[in-house]
Amino acid sequence: xxxxxxxxxxxxxxxxxxxxxxxxxxQSLVMVESDPRFxxxxxxxxxxxxxxxxxxxxxxxxxxxxxxxxxxxSNPNIKVAVLSDDAQIQALAELxxxxxxxxxxxxxxxxxAQARDWLARPLPRQAAFRSPIVAR
Numbered sequence: 001x002x003x004x005x006x007x008x009x010x011x012x013x014x015x016x017x018x019x020x021x022x023x024x025x026x027q028s029l030v031m032v033e034s035d036p037r038f039x040x041x042x043x044x045x046x047x048x049x050x051x052x053x054x055x056x057x058x059x060x061x062x063x064x065x066x067x068x069x070x071x072x073x074s075n076p077n078i079k080v081a082v083l084s085d086d087a088q089i090q091a092l093a094e095l096x097x098x099x100x101x102x103x104x105x106x107x108x109x110x111x112x113a114q115a116r117d118w119l120a121r122p123l124p125r126q127a128a129f130r131s132p133i134v135a136r
Contacts, residue, residue, distance in 0.1 A: 002016055002017060002018050002019060002020040002021065002024045002051075003015060003016045003017070003020065003024055003025075003028045004017075005028065005031060005032060007037060010040070010041065010042045010043065011041050011042055011043035011044060011045065011119070012032055012037075012041060012043075012044055012045070013044075013045040013047055014028045014032065014044070014045070014046050014047065015047045015050065016028075016046070016047060016048050016050065016051050016054075017050035017051060017052075018050070018051070018052050018053075019051075019052055019053045019054075019055065020048075020051055020053070020054050020055065020056065021055050021056075022055055022056045022057065022060045025056045025060060025064070026060060026063070026064065029064055029067055029068075030067070032044065033067065033068075033071040033074075038071070038074065038075055039074055039075050040075075041075060041077075041078055042077055042078060042079065042119075043078060043079045043080070043081065043119040044078055044079075044080045044081070044104075045080075045081045045082075045083060045112075045115060045116075045119070046080065046081070046082045046083065046093075047083040047112070048082065048083060048084040048086065048089045049083050049084060049085065049110075049112075051084070051086065051089065054086065054088060054089055054092075056092065057092075058092065058095060061092045061095050061096045061099075062095070062096075062099055062101060064096060065096050065099040065101035065102040066101045068101075068102065068103060068104055069101050069102070069103050072103040072104065076103065078104050079104065079105045079106075079107075079118075079119050079123065080104045080105070080106040080107075081106075081107055081108075081109060081115035081116075081118060081119055082096075082106065082107070082108045082109070083108075083109055083110070083111075083112055083115055084108065084110065085110040090108050093106065093108045094108065105123055
């Protein structure tokens with residue numbers, strides 16, 4: 001296994017390490033979003049600082065954005081922080097953030113403290129949910 005899921009009171013950290021496969025990356029997404037605690041999350045941290053190699057491509061990243069869009073019906077109030085100092089992973093995080101399928105505000109950091117500071121700040125009201133689905 002190339003990741004560990006760490007549940008926190010208002011969020012979750014997915015800590016990836018070693019060689020991460022596309023299957024593991026997608027599995028981590030499904031495990032979090034299918035958990036009953038998902039509805040109460042306000043943040044997700046994808047920590048790739050311990051990754052040696054990353055066998056995830058653009059297709060998997062866009063699929064993750066599509067899956068997240070569906071999950072946002074259940075919980076539209078999540079911010080996503082990506083921790084990485086690897087250029088490939090940062091480029092994939094930017095692809096995810098810029099995808100029209102992405103509904104969660106997303107930012108990339110190389111420092112955990114900066115990521116947590118950003119996650120603690122409230123979002124502007126219009127940025128909280130970018131999907132055409134109306135939250136009631």
